[in-house]
Amino acid sequence: MSNQQKLTEAFSQGLGIESKQVTDALTYNTIPEWDSTAHMILIAELENQFNIMLDTDDIIDMSSVAKAKEILSKHDISFDA
Amino acid sequence: MSLFTELAEYGDDIAFITPAERVSYVDVDSRCKKMATTLPDKRSLILINAEHTVDTLIALFTSIREGHVAMLVNPTIANDELDKIIEHFSPNVMVKNGIAVTVHNEELVADPNVALMLSTSGSTGSAKWVMLSVENLQANAASICAYLPIRQDDLTLGNLPLHYAYGLSVITSHILKGATVLLSSVSVIDKAFWQLFEEYPITSIAGVPYTYEMLVRLGFHKKNYSHLRYFTQAGGKLSTRLIDTLADFAATQSLAFYVMYGQTEATARMAYLSPEKINEKVSSIGQAIPGGELTLVNELNETITAPYMHGELCYRGQNVMLGYAQRRSDLAKLTNPEWLATGDIAYFDDAGDFYIVGRKKRFVKLWGQRFSLDAIESLLHENGINGFVLGVDNRIDIMTTQGQLDIAEGLRLRLAKQLGVHPSALRVHEMASLPMTANGKPDYQALSNYLTKKYSS
Structure with missing residues (x-):
C-alpha cells in the first residue's frame, strides 16, 4: 500500500466515512463524523498504519487531511508520489 | 448558606469566569433579579437550553428562586427529541441564549x-x-x-x-x-x-x-x-x-x-x-x-x-x-x-x-452515554436483521446468523449512525445459530461465553 492509500484507509476507518470523502480539504469539525471522539480514533489508526507515535502537539494540530500529511512528513513519511 | 437565594453574601468575589466575562456573586444575584421580571408570575415549567454559559446558570438559579420548575436540556439535542419533550411536558417558558420566551400561561x-x-x-x-x-x-x-x-x-x-x-x-x-x-x-x-x-x-x-x-x-x-x-x-x-x-x-x-x-x-x-x-x-x-x-x-x-x-x-x-x-x-x-x-x-x-x-439491567455506557441493549436489539429488528445484542462498556456486540454477514459492514455503519456513536464501538459477529433458552428467550449467558472466548483468543 502506498502512503497515500494508508492515509486514506486511516481516515476512512478512523472517521467511519467512505474513502472518496478523504480529500486534502477535509477538515476537523466540518463533517459530523469528525468530532473529538473520532479524532482520537483517527490518531490511533494513523499510528497503526504508519507505525509511529504522535505527540500532544501533533494530535492537537492535525486539523485537516492536508495538515496530517504535513505532520506525518516530519516523521519521514512522504506523499510525493 | 442557602444555595440559590443567598449568593450575594459572597459579595464581589468572582463566581464565574468565561472567555468573555468575570461575574461576581453580587452580579449573579442582580442578574437573577432582572431575569425574574421576564418570567411569568404563575408557577411555570421553564425549559432551559443548557448552553455552556453564565446565562444558563442565571436562568436556572432564577427559576429555582422564583419557585418555578426548571428543566435543563442538552443544547445539542436533535429537533425531533426536543419536540417530544415539548409534547410531553408542555413547558410554559423556553429559555435560549439567556432569553426567556413565554409560550403559554397555564399554571403548573x-x-x-x-x-x-x-x-x-x-x-x-x-x-x-x-x-x-x-x-x-x-x-x-x-x-x-x-x-x-x-x-x-x-x-x-x-x-x-x-x-x-x-x-x-x-x-x-x-x-x-x-x-x-x-x-x-x-x-x-x-x-x-x-x-x-x-x-x-x-x-x-x-x-x-x-x-x-x-x-x-x-x-x-x-x-x-x-x-x-x-x-x-x-x-x-x-x-x-x-x-x-x-x-x-x-x-x-x-x-x-x-x-x-x-x-x-x-x-x-x-x-x-x-x-x-x-x-x-x-x-x-x-x-x-x-x-x-x-x-x-x-x-x-x-x-x-x-x-x-x-x-x-x-x-x-x-x-x-x-x-x-x-x-x-x-x-x-x-x-x-x-x-x-x-x-x-x-x-x-x-x-x-x-x-x-x-449492571442489573442490560445497559452499556459508550463515551459517557447510556444505551439500552434491548432498545438496540429492537433497532436491529427494525433494520430487518435477525440477531441479539450484547455489550460491555465501550463496546456493543451484535450477534447475527449465517448468510447475513456480507452486509455486516453496512449494518455497522448504519446502526452507528442511527445510535449516534462512532462505528468502532460496534462489532458484528457471525454465528451458525442464535442460542435460545428452554423457554424460548435469547440465551445471553451462552452468547456472553461465546464472546469471552472469542475476545480472549
Whole structure:
C-alpha cells in the first residue's frame, strides 16, 4: 500500500466515512463524523498504519487531511508520489 | 448558606469566569433579579437550553428562586427529541441564549418540592427525567463540600455539560463555598484547552472516563501544574490501567485523585474513594458520601451483611430524587423513594469499601452515554436483521446468523449512525445459530461465553 492509500484507509476507518470523502480539504469539525471522539480514533489508526507515535502537539494540530500529511512528513513519511 | 437565594453574601468575589466575562456573586444575584421580571408570575415549567454559559446558570438559579420548575436540556439535542419533550411536558417558558420566551400561561400543577428536572445520561429509550428538590441540590452540594477539599479561593475548571448531573454538581458545590468556576466547553483536543492552564491558576478539574482517556493520551500527566491540588473522576468505570497512570501522576505531583460514584437519581454523588486508598483499591468506588448510606440487597430483597457477596447497590440520603416524570402531570405525584435502587450489582470488602461488578439491567455506557441493549436489539429488528445484542462498556456486540454477514459492514455503519456513536464501538459477529433458552428467550449467558472466548483468543 502506498502512503497515500494508508492515509486514506486511516481516515476512512478512523472517521467511519467512505474513502472518496478523504480529500486534502477535509477538515476537523466540518463533517459530523469528525468530532473529538473520532479524532482520537483517527490518531490511533494513523499510528497503526504508519507505525509511529504522535505527540500532544501533533494530535492537537492535525486539523485537516492536508495538515496530517504535513505532520506525518516530519516523521519521514512522504506523499510525493 | 442557602444555595440559590443567598449568593450575594459572597459579595464581589468572582463566581464565574468565561472567555468573555468575570461575574461576581453580587452580579449573579442582580442578574437573577432582572431575569425574574421576564418570567411569568404563575408557577411555570421553564425549559432551559443548557448552553455552556453564565446565562444558563442565571436562568436556572432564577427559576429555582422564583419557585418555578426548571428543566435543563442538552443544547445539542436533535429537533425531533426536543419536540417530544415539548409534547410531553408542555413547558410554559423556553429559555435560549439567556432569553426567556413565554409560550403559554397555564399554571403548573406540581408538588411544591419539585425545583429541577434533569435527564439521565441516556439515549435509545433509556433516558428518563428525574425530579429534584432544592433540598436535594443543597444536601448533595453540602456532602460534596464535606469530602472534597473545596476552598473559597479555588478556581475549578467547569468543562462538563451543565445539563449533566456531575457537571451541575461541580457548579453547585463550588458556589456553596463561594469559589470560582471557569466555564469552558473547549474540547481537550483543542489548543485552547491547554492554554487555560497557562492563563488561569486552575486548582481542580473534573472528568468522566473519556475525558481522562483523552487527557492521558495527550500526555496531560507528563506536564506540571503549579496550582492544581486535586482532580475528580465520575460517570463510569475508569480502566485500571488509567487509574494506575493517574494515581502515579497524582503521587508525583502531590495531588489528590478522587474516584467517585453517582447517578442523576441521587442528584449527582453517592460515593467516593478516599484518595489515599487509590493504589490499594484501584477498582473501588469507596464508601457513601457524608450524610448518605449504601447497602446491598439480594434477589430475595434481603440486606446483605457479609463482605464479598454480590447484590444490588442501594442508597439512602437527602439527595435521593423525588421520582421520575414522563409527562407534565407526573410533576404532581411524587414517588419519593427512601432507598434508591441503583441497578448496579456490587459487593463490599472487609473494610466496607464497595466495588461495582455489573449492571442489573442490560445497559452499556459508550463515551459517557447510556444505551439500552434491548432498545438496540429492537433497532436491529427494525433494520430487518435477525440477531441479539450484547455489550460491555465501550463496546456493543451484535450477534447475527449465517448468510447475513456480507452486509455486516453496512449494518455497522448504519446502526452507528442511527445510535449516534462512532462505528468502532460496534462489532458484528457471525454465528451458525442464535442460542435460545428452554423457554424460548435469547440465551445471553451462552452468547456472553461465546464472546469471552472469542475476545480472549
